[in-house]
Amino acid sequence: MSGKKFNTKIKVITEIASTHNGSFSRLKKLVDLAIKTKSDFLKFQIYKNENLCHVSSKFYEGLKKIEISYEDWEKVIISCKKKIKIILEPFDETSYLFCKQFRKFTYLKISSSENDNLNLIDDSFKNFEKIFFNISGKPEKEIDKYLLRYKKFRKKLVLLYGYQSFPTELKNLRFKVIEYVKKKGFNVGYADHSETDNSIKTYTSSIMAVLSGASYLEKHFTVKRKEKFPDYVSSFEFKELKNYNFFFKNELKFISNSKLTKDEKKYTYDMGKYAVLNKDKNKGEILNLDDITFLRTGKIGLRRSDLIKDKKIKKLFIKKKCLKNTILNKDLLL
Numbered sequence: 001m002s003g004k005k006f007n008t009k010i011k012v013i014t015e016i017a018s019t020h021n022g023s024f025s026r027l028k029k030l031v032d033l034a035i036k037t038k039s040d041f042l043k044f045q046i047y048k049n050e051n052l053c054h055v056s057s058k059f060y061e062g063l064k065k066i067e068i069s070y071e072d073w074e075k076v077i078i079s080c081k082k083k084i085k086i087i088l089e090p091f092d093e094t095s096y097l098f099c100k101q102f103r104k105f106t107y108l109k110i111s112s113s114e115n116d117n118l119n120l121i122d123d124s125f126k127n128f129e130k131i132f133f134n135i136s137g138k139p140e141k142e143i144d145k146y147l148l149r150y151k152k153f154r155k156k157l158v159l160l161y162g163y164q165s166f167p168t169e170l171k172n173l174r175f176k177v178i179e180y181v182k183k184k185g186f187n188v189g190y191a192d193h194s195e196t197d198n199s200i201k202t203y204t205s206s207i208m209a210v211l212s213g214a215s216y217l218e219k220h221f222t223v224k225r226k227e228k229f230p231d232y233v234s235s236f237e238f239k240e241l242k243n244y245n246f247f248f249k250n251e252l253k254f255i256s257n258s259k260l261t262k263d264e265k266k267y268t269y270d271m272g273k274y275a276v277l278n279k280d281k282n283k284g285e286i287l288n289l290d291d292i293t294f295l296r297t298g299k300i301g302l303r304r305s306d307l308i309k310d311k312k313i314k315k316l317f318i319k320k321k322c323l324k325n326t327i328l329n330k331d332l333l334l
Contacts, residue, residue: 009215010210010214010215010216010217010248010249010252011040011041011189011215011216011217012039012040012041012216012217012218012219012244012245012248012249013039013040013041013042013043013087013132013189013191013216013217013218013219014034014037014039014041014042014043014219014221014241015043015045015191015218015219015220015221016030016031016034016042016043016044016045016221017045017220017221017230017231017235018045018063018066018229018230018231019220019221019222019223019229019230019231019232019235020066020068020229021066021229021230022065022066022067022068024068024072024075026223026229027068027072027076028076028079029223030221030222030223031076031079031080033221033223033238034084034221034241035080035083035084036238036242037221037238037241037242037245038242038245038246038249039084039241039245040084040085041084041085041086041087041107042080042084042085042086042087043086043087043088043089043109043218044073044076044077044086044087044088044089045089045091045111046068046070046073046088046089046090046091046095046098046099047063047067047090047091047092047095048067048092048094048095049063049064049067051091051092051093051094051095052091052092052113062230066230070098073098077102077106081102081105081106085107086102086105086106086107087106087107087108087109087132088102088106088107088108088109089108089109089110089111089132090108090111090114091111091113091114092113092114093114093117093120096114096120096123096124100123100127103127103128106128107128107129107130107131107132108124108128108130108131108132109131109132109133109134109160110124110131110132110133110134111134112134112136112137112163115133115134115135115138115146121133121150125150125153125156128156129156130156130157130158131153131156131157131158132158132160132189132216133146133150133157133158133159133160134160134191135159135160135161135177135181136160136161136162136163136191137163140177140180143159143177143180143181146159147181147184147186154185154186154187157186157187158186158187158188158189158216159181159186159187159188159189160188160189160190160191160216160218161174161177161178161181161188161189161190161191161209161214162190162191162192162193162209162218163191163193164193164231164234165193166193166233166234167193167194167195167196167201167233167234168192168193168194168234169194170194170201170204170205173205173208175208175209175212176212178190178209178212178213178214179212179213181213182212182213182214183213187215187216188213188214188215188216189209189214189215189216189217189218190205190206190209190210190212190214190216190217190218191217191218191219192205192206192209192217192218192219192220192234193220193234194234195233195234196220196225196233196234196235196236196240197225197233199236199240202219202236202244203244203247206244206248207252210248210252217244217248219235219236219241219244220234220235220236221235221236221237221241222235222236222237223237223238224237225237269300270296271296272296272303273294273295273296273297273303273304274294274295274296274297274300274301274302274303274327274328275292275293275294275301275302275303275304275306275307275327275328276292276293276294276295276297276301276325276326276327276328277291277292277322277323277324277325277326277328278291278292278293278324278325279291279324280321280322280323280324281318281321281322282318282321283318283319283320283321284317284318285317285318286315286316286317286318287307287313287316287317287318287333288313289308289312289313292307292328297327298327299327300329301327301328301329302328302329302330302333306330307328316333316334317333317334318332318333318334319331319332319333319334320332
């Protein structure tokens with residue numbers, strides 16, 4: 001063991017992102033399905049395009065077409081507030097004020113577009129119970145400034161690393177950032193944007209993040225990738241996301257195992273050999289090394305280490321008459 005203590009209580013954040021494609025009915029369908037995946041959080045990205053993008057931005061036209069109205073967002077947020085924990089991610093100050101009205105039952109994520117908006121960030125700490133903070137694209141020196149500025153809020157702060165590059169390649173990720181933030185005593189998470197047609201990439205990057213100290217995993221979600229709605233490249237479908245949840249909340253717990261499990265003990269029993277008499281022995285006879293053979297048996301007996309010390313058999317006597325092929329145990333010896 002390396003001596004590291006890994007957090008195996010992983011929380012999964014399902015991100016709807018833009019895969020609703022501007023459709024309110026599709027958004028509702030995504031929400032209903034996402035809740036059934038057993039994720040811990042559901043995250044919505046909320047924006048007013050006129051306050052987010054200049055006409056010169058490559059994202060301007062695309063985001064304008066798929067913008068969801070505040071009225072529809074409110075319906076969705078209210079409809080699922082008792083079904084799953086909600087994270088709201090506003091991309092402009094007007095949208096932040098909209099999100100703020102739901103502060104009693106939602107959490108907030110500071111997006112990459114607003115992570116230098118100190119007034120907004122300071123206000124969010126005053127109003128929201130938990131803040132998720134995007135630190136992607138920031139060098140360690142700048143991250144240090146955030147850690148110093150917000151260290152008094154560390155109990156309610158989760159720093160998230162991971163960026164969208166449609167898709168993001170594993171080789172370009174800085175998992176050392178996650179490890180660095182964790183060592184500073186902050187909660188940290190990883191937002192995965194790998195190509196999900198090859199789920200090995202997603203699981204590999206997510207495991208690396210957990211091993212680096214992440215206790216939150218964020219993953220995009222869509223109905224069907226073949227529809228090719230926005231963000232589909234890095235989005236899991238329903239069954240995939242459900243399996244992802246199960247793996248990281250259940251099967252990955254092996255990371256913290258230090259004690260022998262029942263399963264591993266069974267392996268030791270099945271594979272091990274135990275002392276078996278290769279001749280009849282009478283009561284009171286001394287047990288000699290050439291009286292026994294070590295074999296795999298149908299029940300637990302005495303191992304070599306129980307009978308032999310320094311390559312010589314311990315001085316032991318037969319307690320009662322035993323026939324050839326008897327599996328020796330402590331009750332049969334004096």
